[in-house]
Amino acid sequence: MRVFGHVGTYRPGDLFANRLELSLTGLHKPRRAGVSGTQAEGADSIVLAGAYEDDAFSEDEIIYSGSGGRDLQSGRQVTDQEMTGRNLALRRSQETGQPVRVFQRVAHEEGEKFRYEGLYRVISHEFVRGKAGYQVFLFRLVPDLTP
Numbered sequence: 001m002r003v004f005g006h007v008g009t010y011r012p013g014d015l016f017a018n019r020l021e022l023s024l025t026g027l028h029k030p031r032r033a034g035v036s037g038t039q040a041e042g043a044d045s046i047v048l049a050g051a052y053e054d055d056a057f058s059e060d061e062i063i064y065s066g067s068g069g070r071d072l073q074s075g076r077q078v079t080d081q082e083m084t085g086r087n088l089a090l091r092r093s094q095e096t097g098q099p100v101r102v103f104q105r106v107a108h109e110e111g112e113k114f115r116y117e118g119l120y121r122v123i124s125h126e127f128v129r130g131k132a133g134y135q136v137f138l139f140r141l142v143p144d145l146t147p
Contacts (some may be wrong), residue, residue: 002044004098005119010120015108019047022025022114025094031038035067043122045101045142046090049115051075054130054138057104062120065130066137067092076135085110090139097143119144 007027022028028045029036037043041088052065066087070127081087093100099119106115120141130136 001042003140004042004044004100007101010116012116014116015106016103016114018114019093019114023048027101029115033067034085035086036090037086038094038125039085039087039088040091042093043086043089043100044098044115045103048104048117051103052136053077053132054136056113060137060142062102062141064090064139064141066139069134069136071144071145077134077136080135081127081137083137090122090137091125094125094139097121099146100141102141 003051010027016022019031023031028047034047034049035043036045038085046064048055054065058061066081067085068081069077071078074109099121102120104117105112121144122139122141125137125139127135127137
């Protein structure tokens with residue numbers, strides 16, 4: 001069953017050793033994909049891992065690049081993205097207003113870790129020319145301020 005919102009006693013600021021730990025705790029189930037969710041239900045969690053050049057994280061908002069169009073070897077954007085799969089899950093979250101758990105890969109004294117940033121809501125998206133020159137979906141998320 002998909003959980004929207006906090007899972008168990010985990011809270012923003014908690015650190016996790018790797019994606020496997022995120023998966024095993026049920027916080028972000030896919031071990032590779034950056035978006036956990038379905039077209040029908042929406043996205044319950046995302047990971048910012050530094051893989052997409054159009055991603056931007058600030059205190060007030062996250063600009064999260066949609067999935068697809070990247071070369072698996074180089075990691076570079078090589079084609080336009082399409083509104084399919086995980087992009088549809090993010091769009092569904094925009095429609096439902098369900099909270100999305102956000103995790104970010106961060107530098108840590110013991111090596112890279114994943115930090116739980118908290119709950120966010122997808123409030124908009126656009127289809128624009130990204131830094132690599134291809135059309136990408138950019139989803140705008142803001143902190144979920146509901147008590």
